[in-house]
Amino acid sequence: MAAMTDIKETKNKIYPCVPTRELVVFPNMVMHFDVGRNTSVKAVKTAMNTGTLVFLVPQKDANVERPTRQDLCTVGTLARVKQIIKTPGGAYRCLVEGKQKAKLVELYSGEHYYEALVRNVPNYSKEKLDDAELGAVMRELKKTFVEYAELMPRMPQELYTQIDTAPDGISLFEATAFNLMLQFRDKQILNEISTVGEKLTMLLTILTREVKIMALEQKIHERVQEAMDESQREYYIREQIKALQEELGEKAPLTEIYDKQELAELLGKVAEAGLSGEAQEKLSKELSKLKGMPASSQEGQVIRNYVDTVLELPWSRRSEDNKDLKLAEKILEEDHYGMKRVKERILENLAVMQMTGTPKGQIICLYGPPGVGKTSVGKSIARATGRKYVRVSLGGVKDESDIRGHRKTYVASMPGRIMTAMIQAGTNNPVMLLDEIDKMSNDFRGDPASAMLEVLDPEQNVAFRDHFIELAYDLSEVLFITTANSLDTIAPPLLDRMEVIELPSYTREEKFNIAKLHLIPKQLEKHGLKASQLKITDDAVYALIDSYTREAGVRKLERHIAALCRKADRQILEDGKKRITVKNSNITDFLGHKKYLDDGVSKKDEAGLVNGLAWTSVGGVIMPLEVLVMDGKGKIELTGSLGEVMKESAKIAVSLARSLAAKYGIDPSFYEKKDLHIHAPEGAVPKDGPSAGVTMTTALISALSGIKVRHDVAMTGEITLRGKVLPIGGLREKTMAAYKAGITTVIIPKENKGDLDDVDDTVKLAMNFVFAETIQDVLDAALVTPKGRRKSDMPFELVKKPVKRARKSDI
Ligand code: ADP
Numbered sequence: 001m002a003a004m005t006d007i008k009e010t011k012n013k014i015y016p017c018v019p020t021r022e023l024v025v026f027p028n029m030v031m032h033f034d035v036g037r038n039t040s041v042k043a044v045k046t047a048m049n050t051g052t053l054v055f056l057v058p059q060k061d062a063n064v065e066r067p068t069r070q071d072l073c074t075v076g077t078l079a080r081v082k083q084i085i086k087t088p089g090g091a092y093r094c095l096v097e098g099k100q101k102a103k104l105v106e107l108y109s110g111e112h113y114y115e116a117l118v119r120n121v122p123n124y125s126k127e128k129l130d131d132a133e134l135g136a137v138m139r140e141l142k143k144t145f146v147e148y149a150e151l152m153p154r155m156p157q158e159l160y161t162q163i164d165t166a167p168d169g170i171s172l173f174e175a176t177a178f179n180l181m182l183q184f185r186d187k188q189i190l191n192e193i194s195t196v197g198e199k200l201t202m203l204l205t206i207l208t209r210e211v212k213i214m215a216l217e218q219k220i221h222e223r224v225q226e227a228m229d230e231s232q233r234e235y236y237i238r239e240q241i242k243a244l245q246e247e248l249g250e251k252a253p254l255t256e257i258y259d260k261q262e263l264a265e266l267l268g269k270v271a272e273a274g275l276s277g278e279a280q281e282k283l284s285k286e287l288s289k290l291k292g293m294p295a296s297s298q299e300g301q302v303i304r305n306y307v308d309t310v311l312e313l314p315w316s317r318r319s320e321d322n323k324d325l326k327l328a329e330k331i332l333e334e335d336h337y338g339m340k341r342v343k344e345r346i347l348e349n350l351a352v353m354q355m356t357g358t359p360k361g362q363i364i365c366l367y368g369p370p371g372v373g374k375t376s377v378g379k380s381i382a383r384a385t386g387r388k389y390v391r392v393s394l395g396g397v398k399d400e401s402d403i404r405g406h407r408k409t410y411v412a413s414m415p416g417r418i419m420t421a422m423i424q425a426g427t428n429n430p431v432m433l434l435d436e437i438d439k440m441s442n443d444f445r446g447d448p449a450s451a452m453l454e455v456l457d458p459e460q461n462v463a464f465r466d467h468f469i470e471l472a473y474d475l476s477e478v479l480f481i482t483t484a485n486s487l488d489t490i491a492p493p494l495l496d497r498m499e500v501i502e503l504p505s506y507t508r509e510e511k512f513n514i515a516k517l518h519l520i521p522k523q524l525e526k527h528g529l530k531a532s533q534l535k536i537t538d539d540a541v542y543a544l545i546d547s548y549t550r551e552a553g554v555r556k557l558e559r560h561i562a563a564l565c566r567k568a569d570r571q572i573l574e575d576g577k578k579r580i581t582v583k584n585s586n587i588t589d590f591l592g593h594k595k596y597l598d599d600g601v602s603k604k605d606e607a608g609l610v611n612g613l614a615w616t617s618v619g620g621v622i623m624p625l626e627v628l629v630m631d632g633k634g635k636i637e638l639t640g641s642l643g644e645v646m647k648e649s650a651k652i653a654v655s656l657a658r659s660l661a662a663k664y665g666i667d668p669s670f671y672e673k674k675d676l677h678i679h680a681p682e683g684a685v686p687k688d689g690p691s692a693g694v695t696m697t698t699a700l701i702s703a704l705s706g707i708k709v710r711h712d713v714a715m716t717g718e719i720t721l722r723g724k725v726l727p728i729g730g731l732r733e734k735t736m737a738a739y740k741a742g743i744t745t746v747i748i749p750k751e752n753k754g755d756l757d758d759v760d761d762t763v764k765l766a767m768n769f770v771f772a773e774t775i776q777d778v779l780d781a782a783l784v785t786p787k788g789r790r791k792s793d794m795p796f797e798l799v800k801k802p803v804k805r806a807r808k809s810d811i
Contacts, residue, residue, distance in 0.1 A: 015055040016043035017116035021062035024187035025077045025098040027123040029178050032095040043113035044081050044094050053078040055116040069107040075192045078102050129197035137200045138172055144207045151214040169196035274316030279471045306408050314428045322386035335380040337514045345501050359479040361458045366483045368503030371553020374483040378433035388430035390421040395439040403451040405468035415468040429477035438484035449491035456497050505552030505619045507736050507760045511545050519558045527565035534568040539584035547594035552619045601741045602711045605784050608703030611714035612695035615730030620737030625680055625695050627703035632675025640680030643688025653697040664705040691728040693719030694778045708784040714738040715747035723775040727751035732758045739763045747772050747781050
């Protein structure tokens with residue numbers, strides 16, 4: 001027997017020594033480990049090369065780099081080094097087989113490695129327990145191992161069998177101690193203990209302790225499983241503390257316990273709150289849980305918060321509807337200028353509501369650019385109906401729980417926005433404005449749109465369930481109004497439920513009237529000013545509209561008026577002024593430089609410069625297009641952030657110019673000999689869309705022929721290769737921009753003639769319209785008539801109205 005020879009050979013001898021860190025090698029155990037320290041590498045190499053054993057002895061503290069005798073445990077194991085491999089990382093991995101338990105007598109720090117004088121001790125001393133006792137310990141250990149294995153994931157089946165069938169104490173000890181992930185200290189103790197009986201008893205103690213700890217961990221884990229949400233870290237920790245406290249037998253201090261009287265008061269409130277049957281039952285149940293519970297306890301707080309929130313909800317409180325439609329109309333008129341269509345639709349809806357007695361299924365969606373009064377119309381509807389008003393902002397809502405709340409098990413749980421709004425309203429029939437419903441988006445936390453659908457669907461909203469409230473709540477009496485800047489991003493099923501009312505952008509005149517009739521009086525009052533103290537002249541109002549703001553609505557306009565009021569307040573207080581007048585001539589003193597000067601429209605006819613019309617998010621704008629022709633090789637350069645569609649329009653324009661070359665005296669080989677540069681000023685603003693087709697062609701023909709383009713003409717229209725003019729969108733906004741810029745003639749596609757109904761009356765009155773069917777119609781109207789050509793030569797009839805030029809001060 002090799003082991004026996006080793007014992008004899010190694011008695012009181014010196015061996016190369018490797019101090020190990022948190023590593024115990026038992027006799028008879030084969031294992032590998034990495035050796036890091038140079039001295040240790042040398043020790044194992046020497047042992048391997050010389051065929052001696054190496055003494056493996058654990059350090060008491062793994063962090064000590066150069067241990068001395070005191071830093072090492074006394075008991076270690078002599079081992080045979082069977083293999084040393086250098087790992088790719090540069091460390092040495094060696095395979096050892098534990099041979100003999102030994103005690104460290106002396107440690108020498110040799111030239112290359114540690115050496116240890118050791119005395120061997122028997123691997124297993126003489127057994128003190130009798131067979132029956134040993135048998136009992138073995139049986140108990142096997143049983144405990146099964147419990148341990150159940151809590152330990154991925155325990156290999158062979159180990160079960162090995163342990164279960166271990167025939168004697170030593171096999172059982174070795175199967176268990178060699179294979180389980182035990183703590184270092186435990187292993188060292190197991191190695192130090194001398195008899196099998198003692199070793200098995202110690203193992204039993206260790207396993208029993210581990211089983212207890214793991215069971216506790218699992219219990220805690222299960223308890224807090226639900227609260228693993230990231231935002232619930234605090235709750236997680238509290239739960240752990242609570243679970244540990246309970247385990248230690250510590251209870252929360254028994255002060256401030258809910259007493260009978262307090263509970264009775266709460267029950268009284270429940271009875272009075274006009275709750276649904278379900279709600280009453282649920283609250284009573286929750287309150288009964290509070291009995292005897294410390295008020296400061298976690299659970300107590302959660303329950304109390306829940307009960308209070310449910311009681312705050314308006315279960316049966318409601319406001320009386322205003323039944324007088326005439327009065328409603330008066331209020332709507334009072335609050336907002338214009339908006340004829342909107343007001344009519346609202347009054348119709350109110351009438352239906354009165355006839356049917358419920359707002360069910362009538363969901364208005366106010367759709368339009370920012371600042372056109374969507375939110376404030378919502379408020380006005382509340383005033384007109386005599387209902388309470390609440391606004392729920394949906395911009396940026398990504399998570400379903402924003403709408404529907406968090407389950408109340410979370411410490412920071414709250415109801416969702418809908419229920420919070422109901423609490424805020426205090427009545428169960430408010431006007432609820434769901435602002436920016438188009439800005440809701442989906443992410444991994446669920447789909448808020450489908451929760452919203454439940455809120456708005458009359459079939460489902462009679463029993464809306466918030467995750468926090470956990471009770472059916474009737475939302476059917478709520479008058480929902482939604483607002484949106486764009487319809488494309490609203491989930492189609494949601495859009496289906498709503499009746500879309502468009503609030504288009506305002507014309508210059510509308511803005512002026514809104515400022516005079518609403519914004520200025522409102523801001524004066526807000527700033528404590530009387531009309532006599534601050535006068536903003538009409539031309540100053542126009543200056544605000546034209547030179548300080550460029551917007552579809554009136555939000556910035558209102559902000560600038562507020563700025564004027566603030567300045568006035570200060571001047572009155574600081575300089576003792578009695579009366580301040582803001583005029584166009586002194587407005588820069590108040591607001592600084594004008595931001596937007598004119599629209600960049602040329603004041604004289606030029607060749608290669610055409611006024612196009614574009615439609616942007618802030619309304620219509622004049623988009624001048626310049627073309628320059630130079631000698632070259634037929635290159636086309638496009639600048640000014642023109643999009644792909646515009647680039648294609650440019651190519652069509654070149655082909656059309658070639659086909660019309662003869663007619664306009666253009667050199668037919670220009671596309672080979674000339675370079676063209678097409679540019680749309682304000683280069684930083686991206687521009688795209690097909691409606692610049694006619695503009696591009698006109699500019700090109702003008703530049704190539706040298707025939708000037710009328711500076712008072714603007715145009716819009718898509719063009720085909722055959723020169724046909726196709727219809728475009730945004731006519732109202734585009735013509736408005738043309739009018740503002742002092743243009744007198746607008747060329748539009750013939751097919752858009754029907755859309756003239758949408759165009760503002762002021763614009764229609766002041767403007768000549770040319771309805772173009774082909775590019776020829778456009779060129780005839782836009783190019784300056786060559787001298788000597790009579791009007792009747794022109795292919796269409798240009799009916800000239802006496803043009804009322806839009807001067808900025810005459811409206
Ligand atoms: P939106 O919700 O469409 O972005 P707001 O409701 O916030 O616009 O409107 C901005 C401001 O302009 C509000 O103070 C609003 O009262 C005012 N306003 C907008 N349109 C009108 C109007 N037609 N008459 C009176 N005030 C208006």
